[in-house]
Amino acid sequence: MNFLREEVELLFREGVRAATPQFLFVEFWSKNPELLKRINQPGKKNYVFALGKAAYSMALSFQEYCPVDKGFILTKYGHLPAKVQTKGQMGVWQCREASHPVPDLNSEQHSREVLSDLSALGEDHQLIVLLSGGGSSLFEIPEIGFELEDLVQLNQNLLKQGLSIYEINAERKKYSAVKGGKLLKKLNPNLSVYTFAISDVLGDNPEVIASAPSYPGSEFYVIGNLSLSLAAIEQKAKSLGYEVRIISDSWDLSSEETAKHIIGELINSKKNNKKQAIILGGELVCPVIGNGLGGRNQETVLRMAILSEFMERDREWIFLSCGTDGTDGPTDAAGGMIGPESINQMKAKGWDPKAELLNSNSYPVLKDTDSLLFTGATGTNVNDLLILLVSERDS
Numbered sequence: 001m002n003f004l005r006e007e008v009e010l011l012f013r014e015g016v017r018a019a020t021p022q023f024l025f026v027e028f029w030s031k032n033p034e035l036l037k038r039i040n041q042p043g044k045k046n047y048v049f050a051l052g053k054a055a056y057s058m059a060l061s062f063q064e065y066c067p068v069d070k071g072f073i074l075t076k077y078g079h080l081p082a083k084v085q086t087k088g089q090m091g092v093w094q095c096r097e098a099s100h101p102v103p104d105l106n107s108e109q110h111s112r113e114v115l116s117d118l119s120a121l122g123e124d125h126q127l128i129v130l131l132s133g134g135g136s137s138l139f140e141i142p143e144i145g146f147e148l149e150d151l152v153q154l155n156q157n158l159l160k161q162g163l164s165i166y167e168i169n170a171e172r173k174k175y176s177a178v179k180g181g182k183l184l185k186k187l188n189p190n191l192s193v194y195t196f197a198i199s200d201v202l203g204d205n206p207e208v209i210a211s212a213p214s215y216p217g218s219e220f221y222v223i224g225n226l227s228l229s230l231a232a233i234e235q236k237a238k239s240l241g242y243e244v245r246i247i248s249d250s251w252d253l254s255s256e257e258t259a260k261h262i263i264g265e266l267i268n269s270k271k272n273n274k275k276q277a278i279i280l281g282g283e284l285v286c287p288v289i290g291n292g293l294g295g296r297n298q299e300t301v302l303r304m305a306i307l308s309e310f311m312e313r314d315r316e317w318i319f320l321s322c323g324t325d326g327t328d329g330p331t332d333a334a335g336g337m338i339g340p341e342s343i344n345q346m347k348a349k350g351w352d353p354k355a356e357l358l359n360s361n362s363y364p365v366l367k368d369t370d371s372l373l374f375t376g377a378t379g380t381n382v383n384d385l386l387i388l389l390v391s392e393r394d395s
Contacts, residue, residue, distance in 0.1 A: 004318040007240060008337060008389050009373065011233050011277070016324050018232035019198065019380040021054060021061035024224040028196075029065055032221075036065060039194060045069040045125045049114060051139050052132030052210055053100070053325045054198050056080055057379035059093060062130055062196070068092050069125075072114045074138050076100040076327075079377045101330075102155040103140040108148050111139050111178065118187055127193045129218065133200030133325065133381035135210025136169060141177040151175050162287030164252060165201055169211045176211065184217035193218035199225040200325075200381045202250040202282055226250075226281040226382045229324065233279055233387065242277035242389070251282025251386070255296055258284055259303035262319060262388055266308070270315055273393040280386045284321070286329075292361020295329025297321040297384055301336035301371065302362040306353050309343045316340070316391035322373055325381035331363050333372040335384075345369045 017023060029036050039046065048071040050059040055075040062068070071093040073080070080097055084090050094114075098107040121127060142151055154175060158168045173180040184193060195218045201208045204222045206215040214220075227249045237244045247265070251258070262278075269276045286296035294302075300321045322328065322335030346353050351365045366372045 004316055004339070004389050004391060005337065008318050008320045008387050011236055011387055012320055012322055012373070012385055013375075014236040015229035015233045015385050016375070016378050016380060019224050019229045019324055019382040020378070021058040021198065021224075021380065024198065024228075025061045025065060028221070028223040039066050039126065039128065043124070044192075046128055047071065047117070047121055047125050048128045048130060049118065050074070050130040051135040051213070052198075053079060053134035053377070053381045054132035054379055055130065056084075056095075058130040058132060058196075058198070062128070066128070070117070072096070072117060074098065074110055074114060076134055076138065076377075098138045100134045100137045101159055102152055103137045103148065104152070105148065107138055107140045108142070111141050114139075115141065115178070115183075115186065118183070121188055121191055123188065123190045125191060127187070127191055129193065129195040129214040131195055131197040131210050131214070133198070133210065133383070135213070136172055136179070139178060139210070139213055143175050143177045146175050160288045162254070162285045164285065165283060166205075166208055169208050172211050178213050179211040180207070181212055181214070181216050183213040195220045197222050198380055198382060200283075200383045202252060202383075224380070224382060229382055229385065230279055230281050233385070237277040237279070242275045243272070244277045244279065247278060247280040249281050251280045251384075252285065255284055255286045255300040255303055258300050258386070259307055262304055262386070263307045265388060266311070266317060266319075266390065269388070269390045275392045276390040278388040278390075281382075281384060283383050288360050290359030290361060292356065292359040293331060293364065294360055294362035295323070295331055295333070295335070297323055297328040297335030298331070298333065298362035298366055298372070299357065299360070300386070301338050302353055302357060302365060305338040305342045305346065306357075308338075308340060311340065313340045315393060317389060319386075319388045320373070321384065321386045323384050324378060326375040326378040332374065333363065333366075334375045334378075335373055336362070336366040336371045337373060338371050342369060342371060
């Protein structure tokens with residue numbers, strides 16, 4: 001299975017590459033030269049607020065095309081280079097980190113810091129917001145009548161319920177003083193505002209990405225999304241000789257339902273003797289029912305291993321499910337991958353995978369069987385990628 005593992009990792013990394021700001025801005029500006037001229041107009045100073053898991057890489061990529069007079073980067077812990085994080089400054093950029101997926105004291109402190117900057121911007125400025133997933137917890141100031149602790153408890157409760165990001169962000173906006181376009185209401189009404197987003201939201205709805213701090217009220221552009229990553233994976237898989245089928249770019253079922261569906265795809269794929277790649281992307285839903293460690297992608301992979309236990313082992317295959325940001329749930333893994341022998345390896349190590357599922361404890365099982373993928377922070381975030389590869393049938 002080693003060659004399949006190499007190829008499935010290669011395909012995942014190709015999907016991530018196609019979602020990086022370095023790649024996306026090249027494509028975007030080539031198609032929008034007039035917009036680039038407007039942002040580069042003389043007599044205007046550019047203040048850039050980069051927010052989210054991809055904030056650092058978006059900031060650097062944007063600066064290659066447009067002058068930045070002053071900027072503020074607010075991203076997740078561990079997403080800044082160590083030297084930058086320690087110094088807190090990089091040229092014209094103030095660089096800060098805070099908590100995700102639940103806000104903390106740094107979230108509020110740094111949010112008030114950037115708000116102080118933004119409130120001072122006049123008509124000689126343009127505000128450019130570089131937005132990516134994760135911004136909802138990183139940029140947070142409680143609405144009048146609420147405290148940070150109220151928002152922490154709210155976020156913890158919402159995340160445990162396994163709700164969609166649409167449902168979660170709708171609730172977050174009610175308690176926040178900066179979400180749902182509220183940020184812009186605190187700024188100079190004559191300030192020109194542009195938002196460029198890498199979407200981790202199914203359908204790319206600007207009202208949902210990072211809970212919309214600058215929408216409505218700004219010119220809003222989605223420069224990258226999951227569909228672009230899936231297209232890149234498809235092209236790469238075909239170059240490796242696979243027959244490719246993309247199931248969905250807006251998958252939103254539970255980990256349990258997803259694993260059942262993938263097993264069905266695996267069974268059907270065995271009717272075809274050729275190499276096959278079945279690909280889908282979206283945002284998996286995974287209620288937390290125990291005190292273990294894992295994430296929605298890891299749980300999907302573990303469920304897939306359990307369901308495959310009694311399948312005939314007549315073909316080599318591998319299934320990968322990973323988050324494009326490089327962190328699945330509260331772990332340091334992007335996700336995991338398993339093949340036909342994985343369930344036996346887990347049991348040989350003394351694990352009872354079904355029991356671990358009941359404790360939401362997929363991470364240690366997968367780690368103990370070398371079934372995790374570690375990428376570190378990828379510099380982007382377009383949600384989850386799931387890839388099933390099935391080898392050619394031996395003649």
